[in-house]
Structure formats: C-alpha cells, structure tokens
Amino acid sequence: MKNRKKKIEKIIQKLSNISQTITFAESCTGGRIAAAFTAISGASAVLNGSCVTYSNLIKHQWLGVSNEVLQTHGAVSTECVLQMLEGICNIADSQYAICTSGIAGPTGGTPQKPVGTVYVGIKTPQDSKVYHCFFEGDREEIQEQSVTFAIEKMTNALKI
Numbered sequence: 650m651k652n653r654k655k656k657i658e659k660i661i662q663k664l665s666n667i668s669q670t671i672t673f674a675e676s677c678t679g680g681r682i683a684a685a686f687t688a689i690s691g692a693s694a695v696l697n698g699s700c701v702t703y704s705n706l707i708k709h710q711w712l713g714v715s716n717e718v719l720q721t722h723g724a725v726s727t728e729c730v731l732q733m734l735e736g737i738c739n740i741a742d743s744q745y746a747i748c749t750s751g752i753a754g755p756t757g758g759t760p761q762k763p764v765g766t767v768y769v770g771i772k773t774p775q776d777s778k779v780y781h782c783f784f785e786g787d788r789e790e791i792q793e794q795s796v797t798f799a800i801e802k803m804t805n806a807l808k809i
Contacts, residue, residue, distance in 0.1 A: 656800050657689050659809045664695040664745065669774075671803075672741035673699040674712055674733045676724065677751035677767055681796045697741040702733065708750075712736030725750050725762050727779040730770035734777050745806075746772040747799045751782075753791045765791055769799045773806050 664671055673682045683699035686692045700711060705724050708714040713736040714729055722728040733748040751767030758764035765786075770779045780802060784794040 653685065653797055653800055654689065656804045657686055658691075660800070660803055660807060661686070661689060661691050661695050663807050663809050665691065669745060670695050670697045670741070670743040671745040671747070672697050672737050672743040673746065674737035674748040675699065675701050676703055676708070676733075676749055677753045678749045678792050678795050678799075679703070681792055682747055682749070682799055685796060685800070697743050700737060700740070708733065711740070713739075723762070725752055725766055725768060727768060727781065730768045730779045731777055734770045734772040734779075738772055744774045745803070746770070747803055748772075749795055749799060751791070751795060753788045753795075755788060767791065767795045767798075769795060769802060771799070771802045771806050778802075778806075 675682055680701045686696055702708045702711055705719045712733050714732040718728045718732055730748050730750050734746050738746050748770040752758050752764050754764030765784045767782045768779055784791045
C-alpha cells in the first residue's frame, strides 16, 4: 500500500507538471481507484472526476458503450473497456484515464470468464491499451490487485 501511495503521488505530480488531467470509470473496482487518488493531497489539481459504472445500462447511458459491444462481447471485454475509456475522457474532459471491468466474485464467473477476470484500460493522449488480467483471491483481494495493477500501468504509461 505504501508503494502504491508513492506511485499515485508521482502520477499526480507528473500530471500537474504537464497541466493534464485524469479520470476513472470503474466497474469491478467500485471506486477504489478514485478513493486511492483522493486520499492524496493535491489530487484535486489533476482529478476531474470519476464514475462507478457498475451496470451495463449505466455504461451505455453515461459512457456511450454501445449496446452492440455489450451484447456481443459483454461488459467484461477489451471492446467495452476501450469504449469506457473514450466515454469517460469525453465526459470529464481529461487526457488520461483508467477504466476497469471484471468479475470480482465470488459469483458471476463463467468457464469463458472465470472469477478473477479483469480488464484494465489505460488511456493517454497517444493511445489506449487494455490489459486482460486474471487475479486470484477473494473479492477484496481481486479488487485490490486490480487497483494496484492499474496504478502500475499508469505509472508505466507516464514513464515515471
């Protein structure tokens, strides 16, 4: 946790230095990324806002995830997370974003997408990347691993 806090501080400092902002659209992490950022003094300089978009309806209505993507690929997919990244950046007028969608369990898993399947999206002005992850543990452990992974990938994207 201490290491994660330092990484968030570096993200905030870097974005502040380049006058850029960040936003989040979280599903399986339920606002934990936003909570981790807002626990750090100075986050308000770079964090425009965040959405917990848990249901498919809200992913569609708020973020513009297409019904076709939701029906064809599901909410737990690369295609959905890419559209979540675009949607949240448009809503929050941010250049950077982190999005998560997955199955934290203990229910909801399928043979194709078992509990622990999480897609983490990272958007920068240059590109968008989605990582297909599989985390093990109970619900809280899967959520926490997802947050840590997302923060790590954003530090990598920012080259810090």
